[in-house]
Structures are given as C-alpha cells and as structure tokens.
Amino acid sequence: MRKFSAFAIAREAFRHQSGWEKQWQNPEPKASYDVIIIGGGGHGLATAYYLAKEHGITNIAVLEKGWLGGGNTGRNTTIIRSNYLYDESAGIYNHAVKLWENLSQDLNYNVMFSQRGVMMLAHNVHDVQVLKRHIHANRLNGVDNEWLTPEQAKEFCPPLNIAKSARYPVVGAALQRRGGTARHDAVAWGYARKANDMGVDIIQNCEVTGINRGINGEVTGVNTSRGTINAKKVGVVAAGHTSVLMEMAGVRMPLESYPLQALVSEPVKPCFPCVVMSNTVHAYISQSDKGELVIGAGTDQYTSYSQTGGLHIVNHTLDAICEMFPMFGRMKMLRSWGGIVDVTPDRSPILAKTPVKGLYVNCGWGTGGFKATPGSGNVFAHTIARDEPHKINAGFTLERFKTGRLIDEAAAAAVAH
C-alpha cells in the first residue's frame, strides 16, 4: 500500500490522479482462518488491526453483514471523551484517548481527530455535585477535567445562553479539554485499509447465520450467507445484534437493544467551537468540519431492532438546544436517523472471554462506544491473542453480573441513559 503524504498529492496532481490504489480488497472468504471477527464496524476493524500489528496474527477475516462502518460507526455523533467516574472506565476510555492522539499518524489516514474540548453543563445543585465528583475522580485517575463558572463556560462556548431567565439556567460546567471529535467513517476506513494491507481479509455482505461448536463445546467456526468458515477463535463485535449472535452459541446476554437517534442540520459556517453536553435537559451538540450541527438525541423507551425511533425523542432534544443556544432557533434540520445500541444493566461494556472456549465478546457499549474505538480494539485484540484479558479490560467481564462487581456508570451519571 502506497503511503498517503503531501508528496503523493503532488505526484498525483501531475498524473491526472491515476495512481491512487484501491484502499482494501474484496476477497472471497477462505475455508479457514486463525481468527474470525464478526462485525466490520470501528471496534471490529480496530481489533483486527491490533491483532495484526501487535500480536502478529494476520490470518484474520472480518465478516460484515452490510458494508464497512454502516452500522453504529457511521451513525454516531463522533464525540470523544474519557471523563468517566470509575477507575476501570477511566482506564479504558483514557487508553482510547491516548491512542486517538496518534491515530492519524499510526494509520497513515487522516481521522480528523480534533481536541476541541467537551463541556458538560450543570443546571442544578445535583448536577454540580455529580460533575464535581467526576472532576475529582478524574484528576485522581490522571484524566483532565476542570470546573468552569457560567461566565467561563460562555467564554469557552460563546453561543451558550447563560441567562438566569432560562428554563434551566446554566450554573456551571465541567470541561475536558482533551476531548473532542473525529471523522467516524475515516476511522473505519483507516483501520480497514491498514488491516487489509497487513493481510486481513475484509468480507462484506457476509451475514453470520450460525456459530459452530465441536464435541467439547469449543468454537470451530461460523456459518454465513457465503458458506461455512472455520476458525478456532471467534470474536463477536456486533453492537445491537450481539444478543442474536451469542444466542447462536447458546450464550444468553445481559443486554437490551434500543434505538438511539441522531440528526444533523444544514451546513453553516463555523459557529460552534466545542462539544456541549447536558444530561439534565438532554442536549448533545457539536459542529462537524463540513459545517453541520451534529446533534445526539436519546434512546426510545422500548427495545427494538428497527434502526429508527420516535420523532418526539428528537423533538425533545431540539427543545433543549433552542433554549440553550437561541441562535439555532431557526436552523433547518437536514436528516435524522437511528442506530441500535446494546445496553448493559450497568451501562459499562463487556470485553471478555465467554463460557464457550474460543468465543470472545466485545459489546455493551450502549450509547457511547465510538469514543472507545481504538482502546477497545487494542485490548480486545490482546484478549483474543493471549486468551486472557489485558489489565485495562480485566474488570469488564461477563461474570460481573453474577459476582456483583458492577462498573456502575449508569448510577454514576445519575441520569436516564
């Protein structure tokens, strides 16, 4: 694979852009692989990449039901932050942020990672207590997070309405300066390109219909819409469809799949410098480099696999956005869509071995998996290659729902997720 560089752009300018290569191949599946990854989204492709790069396993197939990054990787609001309360969460999300910081160089692919800052607003005494608790916990874990007064918040994000007359006035904010956004499609494409370059087969339009097991219960491979493929190790990285896939291996999961919606406005000139979140009024907004406002709405209250959701959920978020940023009151919204997120009881992911030998699962990222993509792939690759978890994901087991050692970010966030 030829490197992307300024010289390459100059070279191609003189060659009528004729020298650009296909970024990844479209191979027929082989009869067997060392490792099969089910799910060609960011997390799955990252897993394949780190397996090849750090563990020397390149005989890998990534099986994707649709097209690369067409699930939640292409549907999220691209926010990256690591200001989680518990040690385990701070560990894995901060591991991801550190990898994000060098990802474009590492992949030789511009993922447009921009550390523009993530600001979480407080609207009442409860919010202030929760956010300050997070700030203190984060600092102890080496995660940057600081407290801002309403005036400082307004200085950091000028469109913010801090008037006392607002329905839910802003009384303060927590700011993580190292947080920001990245280009979601580029993350999938960058990982796919580099993984493919190292020998990973990326097989699209290949739906897994069964997980095969041997005499002793160990995994022997998968049945797919393109035939049977054998492997001794299978990693399930299928987000909203994890329950369906794990059922094929006889493992029942502590997961529920909900539709989560997002929407974008018409593109406008740069007007919004950072990411702003408010859990209390449920608003979640940033501006993409293309100029669209990217807005995250909530989940519906019922489980569904429909990749759509109720309009009242979107409406609710827009109410809050208009109140906090009056200048967006007449902005036109262009598109809204839904993705299916797999939610665990404690709102922390599961990155672990399973009771089935050779079967590994990376799921339960719920409403916030994109930010963890590199970190998740990195430690999941370690878990598959060594058949034991990395110390960063050691706590994110499937057994924690039996032992009670939950990583309860649901309670920590103190809002409905």
Place this chain on the structure above:
Amino acid sequence: MLLINCPYCEEERPELEFRGSGEAHIARPSNLAEISDDDFEKFFFIKDNEKGIVFERWRHIHGCGRFFNSARHSVSDKFIMTYKAGIAKPKLSKAQIDAVKPPAKGTPANEPVWTIDPMAEEGKK
C-alpha cells in the same frame, strides 16, 4: 411514536402517555435471599432481547396508571396485541406473527405497507 392500546381504558393512545417497563413475564423468585448467584443473574440481568416477537410491560402512567403487557415485533415495531396484567403469555398464531413482520429485504423497513393502493382508490372517486 407508537400507538398503544391500553387494555384497561380500551383505547388506542399515543406512546407519550405510557412508560415502557421492560420484559414481561419475569417471575420474581419468592425465596430471593436463598437462590444462587447464577439464578439471580438469570432472573435480574439476563434478557431475551429477541429480534422478533417481544413480550413487554407497559404502564399507562398518564392515564389509568395501570400496568399491562403487550406482544410486539421488534423489527417492525408493530403490536400484535396488548393484554391485562396477570394473563398468561399468549400463544401466537403464525397468521398473527406474519401480519406484523417487517417488509421483505430490499424495501425500506418502515415504509407503510399499503393493503389498498391509495392512488387507485383516489382514481375511483
């Protein structure tokens, strides 16, 4: 937004009046303190999360305030039925399930499936 038929009010009302309350027909063990960690996990954390027919609880919180159950397809989001709490999990017929199945592959999942062509009806008038 879903339209939900409350079996107590006997009326179809918008989803905003209801609170979804998760999977239905989960029997709470009467000897909770004595059951094993395995059994507790199964009762409390493990979910069916079916891609297909789901049985779930609803509460008509901005109406009669009562809990009831429903059977719904989790891909088309269409209800087969709602029924009062305490009634055993109904056995669904193939016809009932087929009626709420999502459109076949290749058609947008949420496009309304017209049983009568509205354009043709318009022409008749």
